[in-house]
Amino acid sequence: MEKFSEIKKNFGFGVMRLPLSEDKKINLEEFKKMVDYFIDSGFNYFDTAHGYLSEQSELALKECLTKRYKRSDYVLTNKLSPNYFSKEEDILPLFEKQLECCGVEYFDFYLMHAQQKNNYDQYNKCHAYEIAKRLKEEGKIHHIGISFHDTAEFLEKILIEHTEIEVVQLQFNYLDYEDENVQSRKCYEVAKKYNKPVIVMEPVKGGKLVNLPKKADEILKNLNNGSNASYAIRFAASFENVFMTLSGMSDMKQLQDNVSFMKDFKSLNEKEMEALKEVVKIFNELPTIPCTNCKYCVDGCPKQILIPDLFNAFNQKVMFKDGESNWRYKRSIENHGKPTDCIKCGKCEKICPQHLPIRDLLIKVNESFK
Numbered sequence: 001m002e003k004f005s006e007i008k009k010n011f012g013f014g015v016m017r018l019p020l021s022e023d024k025k026i027n028l029e030e031f032k033k034m035v036d037y038f039i040d041s042g043f044n045y046f047d048t049a050h051g052y053l054s055e056q057s058e059l060a061l062k063e064c065l066t067k068r069y070k071r072s073d074y075v076l077t078n079k080l081s082p083n084y085f086s087k088e089e090d091i092l093p094l095f096e097k098q099l100e101c102c103g104v105e106y107f108d109f110y111l112m113h114a115q116q117k118n119n120y121d122q123y124n125k126c127h128a129y130e131i132a133k134r135l136k137e138e139g140k141i142h143h144i145g146i147s148f149h150d151t152a153e154f155l156e157k158i159l160i161e162h163t164e165i166e167v168v169q170l171q172f173n174y175l176d177y178e179d180e181n182v183q184s185r186k187c188y189e190v191a192k193k194y195n196k197p198v199i200v201m202e203p204v205k206g207g208k209l210v211n212l213p214k215k216a217d218e219i220l221k222n223l224n225n226g227s228n229a230s231y232a233i234r235f236a237a238s239f240e241n242v243f244m245t246l247s248g249m250s251d252m253k254q255l256q257d258n259v260s261f262m263k264d265f266k267s268l269n270e271k272e273m274e275a276l277k278e279v280v281k282i283f284n285e286l287p288t289i290p291c292t293n294c295k296y297c298v299d300g301c302p303k304q305i306l307i308p309d310l311f312n313a314f315n316q317k318v319m320f321k322d323g324e325s326n327w328r329y330k331r332s333i334e335n336h337g338k339p340t341d342c343i344k345c346g347k348c349e350k351i352c353p354q355h356l357p358i359r360d361l362l363i364k365v366n367e368s369f370k
Helices: 028-040 057-066 088-102 117-125 128-137 152-161 184-193 214-221 228-237 252-262 270-284 307-320 324-333 347-351 358-369
Strands: 011-014 045-047 075-080 107-115 141-148 167-171 198-201 242-247
Touching (some): 011 028, 028 057, 028 252, 045 242, 057 075, 075 088, 088 107, 088 128, 107 128, 107 167, 117 128, 117 152, 128 141, 141 198, 184 198, 214 228, 228 242, 228 252, 228 270, 242 252, 307 324, 307 358, 324 358, 347 358
Parallel strands (some): 011 045, 011 242, 045 075, 075 107, 107 141, 141 167, 167 198, 198 242
């Protein structure tokens, strides 16, 4: 959109899922190649947060992007995450640390992260929005926004109370579009009503819209036009009030595929839209767990249970009914907690953007694999 003229194209690099080594460290050399390919292809928008990839994401950006390119060559978004501050005095030191970790003097966009009913009061009591406005006046933030995971009604409340918000980052994909739990369409319409451009996160729902059930996969293959990811990302980018669609790419192959159809972007046609509606019907018939693999629940788990990995194994079993799901399950509990180790503390549920009943779902996973 003209308002954000520093952004070259409508496709951004979400630095949340990167190539990792066996010891869970980011493969910096591979990430450098991905950064170079992304920028050489005409894109310049990067999105991170302090907690992404166990606090490695910002540092990786410093090594692979900000040390190697002029500041005018890229647009960088960061976030104020609720689990990193508990009082007003925590916010400025955290912000300065984020600047240092990223190796920059300002952020183009700074978002109040994962706004929802259970943390909104925290932001208000700690005057987070007021601090962001001061930082904008000082030139350390260029645009203030929020990332959001709640109802459309609550989004409207926030936008009424904080007119300084310039952009809204939403979970938006064709599977969640009419889902009453996520309310993608309704939230999008609220953002549009208040003239707030939308940044899309989770357009492929953590990979769920790439690895489709066989019947759904065949529907998209019959279109003969592109990858499963291409239809999901193009769906999100086809809406007029969406100015940026993010993708968390974990290897060069994914990056090259995404760039191939976003470089000269074309909105979905009617035939492609109808195919996606058929895919949604198939998904809605399956009892899968709508986990997006954000991994927010993992870091705080006292029993080190790899919750998203267990949910992924369960979904594989439901969708494909093959033996690989058993292998995925076994790998998920090697040197980590099992579903039965859960002590029901609820930390995972408090931080889950999808509002999943994780404790109950772990029981369901255990029953499925025991």
